[in-house]
Each structure stands twice: as structure tokens, then as C-alpha cells.
Amino acid sequence: MAFSNKNKIFIDKEAYYTLAMVQAGLLNPIDKLMNKKEAQTADREKKYKGKSIPFSFILAPAGRRNEEVIKSNPKKIELFYNNRKIGEVEVEEIYEIDPLKRVETIYGSKDTKTYPQIAKTLKRLGKYAIAGNFWVEDYGIKKKIDYVREIIKNKKDVVGMTMHAKPIHRVHEKIMRQAIERNDLLIVFLIKNIEEEDVPYKLRFETLKYLVDTYFPKEKIIIIPLINTYIFSGVNEAILDAMIAKNFGCNKFIMGQTHKGLGIYYQADHLKSIFDSMNLEIEAKTINEYVYCNICKTIVSVNSCPHGSHHHISYHSDSILELLKTGLMPPTILMRKEISAKFLAHMFPNRFKNLEKLFYDISPNKGLIEESTDEDFYIALMKLYQTSSLT
Ligand SMILES: [Zn+2]
Structure with a gap:
């Protein structure tokens, strides 16, 4: 079996899950691995098929063996994860990429020393990208999308928000309450990391579910896991979250007053201006900053309380x-x-x-x-x- 490895590419869980999300339509309009021209246009104009996207979608896995296979210019590539075939790419084009430039496009920085996340992504990147249509085994996303679509089919205003719930605190609860008052349904996308976390997803999910089941009208909130892969980094996180919310069927998306990526907090007005410059076909809402005021003796928006920051306690998870x-x-x-x-x-x-x-x-x-x-x-x-x- 001298040629058994000829068309096999080995990818990691992050790449596999991201491909599966694209296949399920969650990153629509992205529907394939972009060729060189499409990728360049996407990175330059932030557009694909006439619609806004934050950056190009490519597959360029690292590894000497992968590189040899890709460079041999095969017509079809078999995708392997954990030594199991999980998909295929109909190869349209193979082209060279600059991994440093790629991380800069995703993160807005190539400073690998300050940001270990950038170093990690750089390590996963090879020098050659594979373009073309693909399929991968679904790991359960389609079922979730069908479930959500069934619930929202007669609902008018469906709002999405992403959350770590690490832990879930009183201001989260306040924001959730406002969301259901103004909308027919709130979808909380609970972020689930690929790697084992210090606060496990199961605990975060159970506590959020406890809150929803005990203190909210159940029919107004659903919780959906959102797998966090390398694409959700830097300033693009909020944009991709909104794209996913839209593709699940939300017509509104709530952004926190600050959205964290790379340890940098992007202020709401900055985020809003990024949103406004892109046409994501979803209404983005920013929320006010809430604090506990020791004079008002309740949770207040900083815009509605006159007592000043020396009376305020902030909520930092x-x-x-x-x-x-x-x-x-x-x-x-x-x-x-x-x-x-x-x-x-x-x-x-x-x-x-x-x-x-x-x-x-x-x-x-x-x-x-x-x-x-x-x-x-x-x-x-x-x-x-x-x-x-x-x-
Ligand atoms: Zn006050």
C-alpha cells in the first residue's frame, strides 16, 4: 500500500469543527474553501459573493506530511481527524499563503510574544492552502439548527447573544430579562471551547439552565452551544458571533458593552462602527453598562444613575x-x-x-x-x- 497516504490530509478538531460549521451554513455566505482570487478579494474588500465577511476562509494545515500531499496537487483530498476519515475536498486549486499575514488578518496583530493565541494559530498553519468544495461528517450541528428553526418559525423578533457564563451573574440576568421583554425569543449561544476548560462547559451550561428554568419563562429562552474555534478571535469575534446568530435565524444580536478578544476590550461604539460598516443583515444592539449602586441599592445603568462611579460596583466575571x-x-x-x-x-x-x-x-x-x-x-x-x- 505504498500510495495509501497519497491523498490524506490530517486536520485537527478546530479545523474539522470549523469546516462543519461552514457546511451547515452557519457562516453563510461562506460555502467552500476559497481559491486564491476569492481569498484575496475577501481579505481586501471584506466581501464574498457580495456579502460582508470579516476575512477569507481557507484550509492550510501544518505538518510536513500534509504539505507533501498538498504539493503533489491531487484532484481529491481525503480529510482525516483522529485517524478517521471525516470528509473530502474536491480540489480546485492549491496555492501558497503567507502564514504570518494570515494570522494578522485574523487577529489584527502578528505579535506572537504578547498573544499566545496567535502563536498557537501560527503553529497550526502550513504554507499551502487547499481550495474547493468539501464535505465533512456533521457532528450534530444540523440537528441543533433544525431544532432552533422549528422553535422560531412563528416568532417575529428573535435575538441572539453569546455568553461564557463563567459564572453567570446578576447583570447577565438583567440583560437577558430586557432581551425577552423586547423580543419573542432569546437564543443564548453558550461558548464551548475545543480544549478542556478551567470551568467546564457542563457546569456553565447547568448553572445557566438552572437560572432559565427557575427564574425565566421557559418558552422565551433557549441555550445553544457554540464551539469556539480560532476564527472567533480578535475584533472579528463579535462579527462572527452575529453572523452565526443570523444564520440560526436571529434578526437581532446583542453585543456586550465591551467585547473581549485577545485580552483587548473593544468599546461598544467602536464595535458598533465596525458593524455599521459591514452589512451583516442583522440588527446589532449594544447594551448599557450596568453596575450595582450603593445609594440606589439596586442594579442600574450608568446612564440612569446620578451617583457617580465612587458608589458603583462593577460586574466582572x-x-x-x-x-x-x-x-x-x-x-x-x-x-x-x-x-x-x-x-x-x-x-x-x-x-x-x-x-x-x-x-x-x-x-x-x-x-x-x-x-x-x-x-x-x-x-x-x-x-x-x-x-x-x-x-
Ligand atoms: Zn445610584
Whole structure:
């Protein structure tokens, strides 16, 4: 079998999942691996088939063996992931690319020292791109799209927003409430990373679902996982998120007051101007900055509260997460106690040696001792924290 590797290209999960998203139509108008001319036009004019896109869509996998196969100019290429064939490309053209230029197009920077993410993407890139039509095995996206389409078919205003929910806090909740007040349905795209995360998707999904099931009208919100691949980087993240929301069927898209990419926060007005310069056929909405005001004693928009920043507490998921990681329960003005309890129970398994006794001692109802969990204990403890006598 001397020629068994002749047409085989080995790609990673990121490339595979991105191809599958394109195939499912989530990055419409992108529908193929672009040839040289199409890619150059896309990068220069930010357009493909007359529609706006942030950059060209290409496949240029790294690796000596891959490069040899690509350079041999095969008519058809078989795509392998994890030593399993998952797709094919009908080769239209093979052309050389400049990997550095490519990362700069995606990230708006080629500074690999400051941004490890750029270095990572650069490492995945080879020197040759494969153009043409392709197919890959679907990993479940089509089913999700069908599910969403069925739900939204009679709905007029469907708004999308992306979220990490890491953890989900009170301002997220406020934004979600506003979204359902003004629209028939909110689709929360919960970001799921390819690699294992410090806060697993399962926990983020379960806490978000708990919030939706317990405190929202269920028929007005759905949660859909959104696989985060290299294309969702830099300033383009918001644009691609909006494209995906649109292709799922949303007619509106909510952007945070700042959208984070590469550790750089893009301010809402800057993002809005990028949006306005592109015609994405979806209405982009920016939201106000919300804070807790210790005079108003509630969550307010900075535009509606006169008390100034010295009375305001901001909501930063990373700081709240930091508290949780040290084992502290964040105050309930920041996040709901049930959600904190779920996070802490996950982060510190089997933490208490005498849980039953502890729980019994801090509970006012000394009835039958029922089996309690760490989660119950945290909630009971928070209730005591919130008791306002003897302060
Ligand atoms: Zn105030």
C-alpha cells in the first residue's frame, strides 16, 4: 500500500469543527474553501459573493506530511481527524499563503510574544492552502439548527447573544430579562471551547439552565452551544458571533458593552462602527453598562444613575470567578446563591468532613435529618449571612 497516504490530509478538531460549521451554513455566505482570487478579494474588500465577511476562509494545515500531499496537487483530498476519515475536498486549486499575514488578518496583530493565541494559530498553519468544495461528517450541528428553526418559525423578533457564563451573574440576568421583554425569543449561544476548560462547559451550561428554568419563562429562552474555534478571535469575534446568530435565524444580536478578544476590550461604539460598516443583515444592539449602586441599592445603568462611579460596583466575571476559586461565596448582589453553591460544590468536592453535623447545626429546622449536599449547605450558610440582626 505504498500510495495509501497519497491523498490524506490530517486536520485537527478546530479545523474539522470549523469546516462543519461552514457546511451547515452557519457562516453563510461562506460555502467552500476559497481559491486564491476569492481569498484575496475577501481579505481586501471584506466581501464574498457580495456579502460582508470579516476575512477569507481557507484550509492550510501544518505538518510536513500534509504539505507533501498538498504539493503533489491531487484532484481529491481525503480529510482525516483522529485517524478517521471525516470528509473530502474536491480540489480546485492549491496555492501558497503567507502564514504570518494570515494570522494578522485574523487577529489584527502578528505579535506572537504578547498573544499566545496567535502563536498557537501560527503553529497550526502550513504554507499551502487547499481550495474547493468539501464535505465533512456533521457532528450534530444540523440537528441543533433544525431544532432552533422549528422553535422560531412563528416568532417575529428573535435575538441572539453569546455568553461564557463563567459564572453567570446578576447583570447577565438583567440583560437577558430586557432581551425577552423586547423580543419573542432569546437564543443564548453558550461558548464551548475545543480544549478542556478551567470551568467546564457542563457546569456553565447547568448553572445557566438552572437560572432559565427557575427564574425565566421557559418558552422565551433557549441555550445553544457554540464551539469556539480560532476564527472567533480578535475584533472579528463579535462579527462572527452575529453572523452565526443570523444564520440560526436571529434578526437581532446583542453585543456586550465591551467585547473581549485577545485580552483587548473593544468599546461598544467602536464595535458598533465596525458593524455599521459591514452589512451583516442583522440588527446589532449594544447594551448599557450596568453596575450595582450603593445609594440606589439596586442594579442600574450608568446612564440612569446620578451617583457617580465612587458608589458603583462593577460586574466582572473574572473577579467573581476568582472569589469562587478561593472558596469564598460571592455576595448575592453579584450572583445568585444557588449558582454560587453549584460552582463551589463543583470546585471543592468532598470539602466538609462533617457535612451532616454542620448542616444540622446551622439549620433552624431541627426536624428529621435528611441527606444534604454541599450545595444545600452553602445555600443554608448564605441564608445566615443574609440575616440582618446582630450585625
Ligand atoms: Zn445610584
